[in-house]
Amino acid sequence: MSDRAAMLAAIRQGLGRGALGAEARAALGRRQGATDSAPLLPGLAQGPLTQVFRTGLEKVSGSMAEIATEADVPRAVAGYLAAHGLAAEAVIAPSLEALDWAGTDLKVHFGPTRGGDLVGVSLAWRGVAENGSLVLLSGADNPTSLNFLPDHHLVVLHHKDLVPHLEMVWTALRERGAGGWPRTVNVITGPSRTADIELTIQLGAHGPRSLHVLLVS
Amino acid sequence: MQSQSHAFPERAVHALHDQTLQVALRRAKDGFAVKRAVAVAGLPEFDALRDRAVQIKNHTLEHLDHYLEQYAEAVERSGGTVHWASSAEDARRIVVEICRAADAKMITKGKSMVGEEVGINDALEGAGFEVVETDLGEYIIQLAHEPPSHIIVPAVHKTRGQISDLFHENHQKYGLTRRLTEVPEMVNEARLILRDKYLAADVGITGANFLIAETGTNVIVTNEGNGDLTCSLPRVHIVTAGIEKVVPTAEDASTLLRLLARSATGQDLTTYTTFSTGPKREGDPDGPDEYHVVLIDNGRSTMLADQFREMLRCIRCGACMNHCPVYGAIGGHAYGWVYPGPMGSILTPLSVGLKEAGHLPNACTLNGHCADVCPVRIPLPDLLRTLRHQEYQLHLGAKRLRWGLAAWVWFTSHPRLYRLGTRVQARMLALLAGRKGRFTRMPLAGGWFRGGRDLPAPQGETFMAAWHRRQRDPGQRAQAQRNLDQREQAQREQGQ
Numbered sequence: 001m002s003d004r005a006a007m008l009a010a011i012r013q014g015l016g017r018g019a020l021g022a023e024a025r026a027a028l029g030r031r032q033g034a035t036d037s038a039p040l041l042p043g044l045a046q047g048p049l050t051q052v053f054r055t056g057l058e059k060v061s062g063s064m065a066e067i068a069t070e071a072d073v074p075r076a077v078a079g080y081l082a083a084h085g086l087a088a089e090a091v092i093a094p095s096l097e098a099l100d101w102a103g104t105d106l107k108v109h110f111g112p113t114r115g116g117d118l119v120g121v122s123l124a125w126r127g128v129a130e131n132g133s134l135v136l137l138s139g140a141d142n143p144t145s146l147n148f149l150p151d152h153h154l155v156v157l158h159h160k161d162l163v164p165h166l167e168m169v170w171t172a173l174r175e176r177g178a179g180g181w182p183r184t185v186n187v188i189t190g191p192s193r194t195a196d197i198e199l200t201i202q203l204g205a206h207g208p209r210s211l212h213v214l215l216v217s
Numbered sequence: 218m219q220s221q222s223h224a225f226p227e228r229a230v231h232a233l234h235d236q237t238l239q240v241a242l243r244r245a246k247d248g249f250a251v252k253r254a255v256a257v258a259g260l261p262e263f264d265a266l267r268d269r270a271v272q273i274k275n276h277t278l279e280h281l282d283h284y285l286e287q288y289a290e291a292v293e294r295s296g297g298t299v300h301w302a303s304s305a306e307d308a309r310r311i312v313v314e315i316c317r318a319a320d321a322k323m324i325t326k327g328k329s330m331v332g333e334e335v336g337i338n339d340a341l342e343g344a345g346f347e348v349v350e351t352d353l354g355e356y357i358i359q360l361a362h363e364p365p366s367h368i369i370v371p372a373v374h375k376t377r378g379q380i381s382d383l384f385h386e387n388h389q390k391y392g393l394t395r396r397l398t399e400v401p402e403m404v405n406e407a408r409l410i411l412r413d414k415y416l417a418a419d420v421g422i423t424g425a426n427f428l429i430a431e432t433g434t435n436v437i438v439t440n441e442g443n444g445d446l447t448c449s450l451p452r453v454h455i456v457t458a459g460i461e462k463v464v465p466t467a468e469d470a471s472t473l474l475r476l477l478a479r480s481a482t483g484q485d486l487t488t489y490t491t492f493s494t495g496p497k498r499e500g501d502p503d504g505p506d507e508y509h510v511v512l513i514d515n516g517r518s519t520m521l522a523d524q525f526r527e528m529l530r531c532i533r534c535g536a537c538m539n540h541c542p543v544y545g546a547i548g549g550h551a552y553g554w555v556y557p558g559p560m561g562s563i564l565t566p567l568s569v570g571l572k573e574a575g576h577l578p579n580a581c582t583l584n585g586h587c588a589d590v591c592p593v594r595i596p597l598p599d600l601l602r603t604l605r606h607q608e609y610q611l612h613l614g615a616k617r618l619r620w621g622l623a624a625w626v627w628f629t630s631h632p633r634l635y636r637l638g639t640r641v642q643a644r645m646l647a648l649l650a651g652r653k654g655r656f657t658r659m660p661l662a663g664g665w666f667r668g669g670r671d672l673p674a675p676q677g678e679t680f681m682a683a684w685h686r687r688q689r690d691p692g693q694r695a696q697a698q699r700n701l702d703q704r705e706q707a708q709r710e711q712g713q
Contacts, residue, residue, distance in 0.1 A: 002301075003307070006303060007303055007514050011518045011521065012282055014518040014522045028284075033469045034276040040269050059485075060488070114416060131485050138504060140500035148449065167468050167471055181492070183494060184494075184504060185494075188488065189485075189487070190488050192442040193440050195370065196371075197353070197372075199373070200400045205443070206411060206412070207488075
């Protein structure tokens with residue numbers, strides 16, 4: 001017996017039954033999930049989604065600025081770096097390469113990072129208002145390393161991509177079809193933190209020390 | 218990992234007298250309970266979500282074979298490999314083989330309790346690999362050569378001073394010789410050292426908080442970003458997961474995620490929730506070339522057969538130990554294996570046997586706090602009682618305890634004799650104690666008085682006698698009723 005067959009047999013013995021028939025398995029496959037009903041979604045605070053998102057993000061020490069169009073992103077990034085006394089250098093996700101970075105005095109390169117960059121700029125696929133979370137998908141245009149290695153992470157989020165709950169992200173991923181799920185889906189809620197020494201919260205454990213969202217309205 | 222649970226009484230006494238540990242434990246206890254209470258109060262749907270979570274876990278366990286097969290097929294479709302490990306030994310062998318085949322030298326790890334359970338680190342180090350834990354807490358206890366003392370904050374028993382010493386001793390080889398005293402500089406030094414390890418690692422090993430059957434995805438939650446770097450940077454990613462981690466869909470995982478962080482740390486959601494599916498795709502600039510999942514049974518399928526199936530709902534949040542007076546007094550190491558506190562007092566005897574770990578289910582006050590806070594409503598006190606019962610039936614407890622219990626059972630089933638006995642005893646003890654009303658020593662009970670503890674003496678009357686006296690005296694009965702009325706009135710006013 002293969003390892004797989006042996007383990008499945010042990011599980012069925014524990015359950016006190018044999019293998020499920022094709023019909024029973026097909027019925028399970030048609031379910032929407034374990035509870036076979038729409039997920040229970042917590043009510044959100046009153047007010048516009050942007051405000052709910054901002055409240056969640058600021059609760060976990062993230063920050064946010066609203067800009068009018070995507071074309072304003074390079075200037076907003078340059079402004080953020082200057083305001084925080086950071087060198088005018090950044091690694092940018094290829095998904096944002098088409099923007100006019102040359103129009104600023106930023107020194108930029110596009111692609112993944114191996115940790116030599118202090119600032120990374122990425123594009124979020126969705127924002128989730130419930131907890132102020134960002135959803136980033138891996139892919140040729142969106143290196144996962146930008147989400148974790150730079151000290152400062154700036155993330156562009158389009159207002160149209162803001163959804164109330166995480167469940168809407170899964171629905172949208174199913175609708176993406178063929179490719180389905182990318183290798184990595186990062187749900188990011190604030191900058192990196194640890195409380196492993198005397199339960200004292202310290203930002204910037206292994207990932208970014210700061211997280212700043214540029215919301216394109 | 219080798220169990221030391223048989224030595225629980227000695228280890229517990231040692232822990233109670235360890236002043237440094239007591240300082241660390243006091244700090245932890247209140248912090249966690251208060252943070253959880255605040256987070257739960259902020260989500261009116263919390264209890265309804267708990268009911269959903271119970272449904273999700275029960276349904277999945279009832280059809281565990283189906284969902285594991287569905288999960289494995291989805292992993293393979295996305296280019297990953299699934300390995301099936303019936304025992305801890307199988308799991309260790311499989312992980313070592315994957316690392317050998319990858320020609321690995323350096324291995325980084327994200328925090329994984331099942332990894333501790335099956336002893337991955339020792340196996341890998343024994344096979345000559347360099348293994349580095351990357352969760353700050355796990356890194357600290359790896360330097361100290363200790364097992365975790367808590368499933369969420371493994372180094373909760375260490376003080377800042379002890380961590381400073383460990384870093385000073387172990388970081389000199391990197392040219393870092395300054396002694397650190399502040400938390401931020403210690404976190405920064407660990408960040409600096411571990412950054413190089415991530416980048417140099419050939420294999421990254423993480424656990425899984427959930428496995429999603431529909432998509433073949435593993436989910437990990439971290440606050441530091443360490444597990445996320447571990448599964449993204451090395452060329453091979455290995456996931457070790459207990460078979461009970463599977464859920465049907467991402468929506469089911471989302472329901473459980475709303476409960477997990479609130480119950481564990483009092484956060485609404487952890488900083489990073491990372492969903493990994495297979496190896497990197499064509500054109501991806503980063504991510505691993507190989508993706509392996511090791512599904513581990515190690516006694517779980519046996520638990521499906523009886524009431525201990527309920528224990529398989531556990532999502533490893535740690536709320537039960539954060540609210541346990543016994544854990545709060547002695548910390549995690551006294552329990553002697555991987556899982557401490559109430560959940561550990563059930564999992565340990567089920568894994569290493571009641572003969573080895575029979576003390577653990579007895580080290581419980583049955584106050585029920587653990588069940589009250591459990592996000593998946595595991596009836597922990599009931600399961601602990603069942604284990605006590607099994608221990609008694611198997612004649613495993615200490616002889617003295619068995620005789621004592623048998624004598625007590627005989628007495629309580631003869632109420633007249635019991636009352637007479639207690640009446641005589643209460644009067645005698647009151648006389649013996651004299652005016653002080655306290656004992657400072659007593660024959661055969663020397664242990665109680667160790668360390669200067671005394672024992673209040675009975676006041677000469679049993680509860681039953683006092684009750685009957687009050688019932689007979691109309692004046693006292695009326696006073697008792699007035700007291701009761703007043704208390705109820707006060708409670709009503711408080712409620713408004």
